[in-house]
Amino acid sequence: MSVFIPLSYDHFAPAEAQAKVLLGPEQINAIVRRLALELERDYQDKHPVLLTVMSGALVFAGQLMTHLRFPLQLDYCHVTRYRGAARADELQWLVSPRLALKDRHVLVLDDILDEGHTLLHIERFVQAQGARSCASVVFCDKRHDRKAEKDMRAAYTGVDIPDRFVFGFGLDYLEYGRNCPALMIVESL
């Protein structure tokens, strides 16, 4: 496998300098708590597998998990399209899930539904493993008409956001910015 070397911080810094807060930590927390209640309502007795899509969903999944008060198991997979950049590339599988998904209720957790190719691909993979059910949970859904399937939506959506590049709360630009506690919007990208 080739080693991906991201651009330096000098490339990220100008975007960071002009970024504006789209959602602050308190707003994010309220959204995550609401999603947790919806999942508790629907998955209380289903013992789901939470399949976290690395790396972007790391922060979202971590925060969401602390609010889920029912039995579940955690797994992850790593699929990447953007490789840190603002434009998508070929979809690449880096890590497959470890748990057997056959006959399980699977919740695919991702930070963002943008064009939707990533989620569609993972959902198809999960179904091909013989899962009993598969539903996606996304923190945010970027609203535009370039979805992989017309009118595509996740089963659970935290918040709709404008058609602009965002970073923070796990999302990156050039692999930087994931640790920002707010969701930041960059108008120029």
Ligand SMILES: O=P(O)(O)OC[C@H]1O[C@H](OP(=O)(O)OP(=O)(O)O)[C@H](O)[C@@H]1O
């Ligand atoms: O809806 P799409 O247009 O397919 O894009 C959404 C995907 O893009 C980002 O991942 P990325 O490929 O950047 O990898 P990362 O999670 O490691 O940042 C994000 O975390 C989603 O998984």
Ligand code: HPA
């Ligand atoms: O707007 C975005 N920001 C960061 N990562 C992304 N992956 C898809 N869309 C985005």
